Amino acid sequence: MQLEAGQLFRDIAVAISVAVLMSLLVSITMIPALSSYLLRTTRPASSRVTIPVLDGIAKSFARFFLGYTKRITRNRFASGVVVIALLITTTTSSYLFLPKLEYLPEGNRNLIFGVMLPPPGYNLETMTSMATKIEDKVRHLWSSATGPIAEPGQPPKIGNYFFVALPNIAFFGAGAVDRTRVAELIPVLSATLYDEPGTYGFFNQPSLFSREIGGARTVSLDISGSDLAAVVGVAQKAAGIVGSLFPRTEGNQMRPKPGLELGNPEVRLYPNRVSLADNRVNAVDLGQSVDAFNDGLRVTEVTIEGRRVDLTLRGLEDKIDRTQGLENLPVVTPDGRILPVSSLANVELTAGPNEVRHLERQRTITLQIMPAPTIPLEVAIDMVQNQVINKLSDDGLPLVSIWGSQERPTN
Structure with a gap:
């Protein structure tokens, strides 16, 4: 609500609310008084112009609905039936003619x-x-x-x-x-x-x-x-x-x-548990060694001239130019020996997605x-x-x- 669009629609909502409130006050105060003044009869009945057919239809229409209203208001059961019928009719009509839900307007950005x-x-x-x-x-x-x-x-x-x-x-x-x-x-x-x-x-x-x-x-x-x-x-x-x-x-x-x-080439390393145990190397150490020769391994965060910088351990760039070269990445064991990745894991070249979503x-x-x-x-x-x-x-x-x-x- 603090962004430009939110402030705009907040102002619109306030304006609509005030307009509805003002219309309510006007409808119960000014409209009845103004109608009484503007619609009052100023000429005697004898001076009015009559239209034979139309006036007859209007009088019959008025007599019918006045009589119908009197009969309904005198009978409580009939009044209840009419109220229930109107309620069901309006509710059903509202449900049937209600437009399908839609999202907010897209706007009109020139893009x-x-x-x-x-x-x-x-x-x-x-x-x-x-x-x-x-x-x-x-x-x-x-x-x-x-x-x-x-x-x-x-x-x-x-x-x-x-x-x-x-x-x-x-x-x-x-x-x-x-x-x-x-x-x-x-x-x-x-x-x-x-x-x-x-x-x-x-x-x-x-x-x-x-x-x-x-x-x-x-x-x-x-x-x-x-x-x-x-x-x-x-x-x-x-x-x-x-x-x-x-x-x-x-x-x-x-x-x-x-x-x-x-369809994207993907290299997967499956740790060989037996080889890892024989050389006293765990799966975490193996993964970190491979990461260091790829995107780099984040060690810690240091402060240099007031800026926080990631300290990353990274292998030589352009040392491996083929996917098969991953098998020859060096892994140092606790006793100081250097072994290739292929000695500690099974390297599989397969296909995978270009992005992993979870x-x-x-x-x-x-x-x-x-x-x-x-x-x-x-x-x-x-x-x-x-x-x-x-x-x-x-x-x-x-x-x-x-x-x-x-x-x-x-x-």
Whole structure:
């Protein structure tokens, strides 16, 4: 509530509350008195203009409802029936016509932010090439290339555009010349991702009320379990169902976190308990020795010129240029001998995700579903619950949980 958006809506809430209170006071004080003054009869009945048919209908209507009201008020049972009937009717009507729940407005920031997730194994050169292709597809909308004025019936011109390519992800950003039409760029930019095989991604307008990259109107579907291979299989099946329920061509978007494939090379070290015991080395010492030759081992924190700096023990850089070289990393035993890692552990080269996510200490893959603006958030949650979770639950799942943007109920 202390941020700019919170202060804005706090002021709006105060203004609405004061307006409602003032309207209540006016309705019970000024309105009756003003009505009595303005609606009083100033002319005698003989001077009024009569309309034969209309006046007859009006008098009959008044007599009917006056008589009906008198009969109801004289009978307590009839009065109770009318009250109960009105209560049931209004309650039922309110429930049937109540609009589906929706998240707070997204706002109108002049920014469209996008993320592209490639298949595993792509390098920086390939990612840069893919991002450049996407840039070329929207170059005709650049104001610097074709002018700032958009043609009638065409998307707005792009005033600012950028992309950042990394080995396993690419970020995009765009702003419109006409900031009031920036949301019209979302389908245009999203369509540029469809031609890239095996990629996932999204473009959305950042919300004022969310710090997540995916935005506020997001349904997150978590698939968790101890067996990563089983979790990936269920996530792939769930992604297929979600893709059919929320087609990308209709403005829906989906982003898997971290990914739906185990394609990144991964080296795993399994300690050999017998060899460790024979050489009086424990698993912790083995892990710390390997860490020191990789990212470095944090020893302690020291103060240098008033700044706190991590003191890190690190091996020589560029000493190992291949994954097979991990087997030859030196490990010093308590008696001073130097042994390679392969003598104390089994080194296995396998495939894994590019990011490790955990939920309640379980390995997790999250599907972030961003429904189209025409689909209320409550409807999207119900669709995922009824047509994805319930369907997959019949096949047996490690653990599946679903939540919207504001709360996180777990199933």
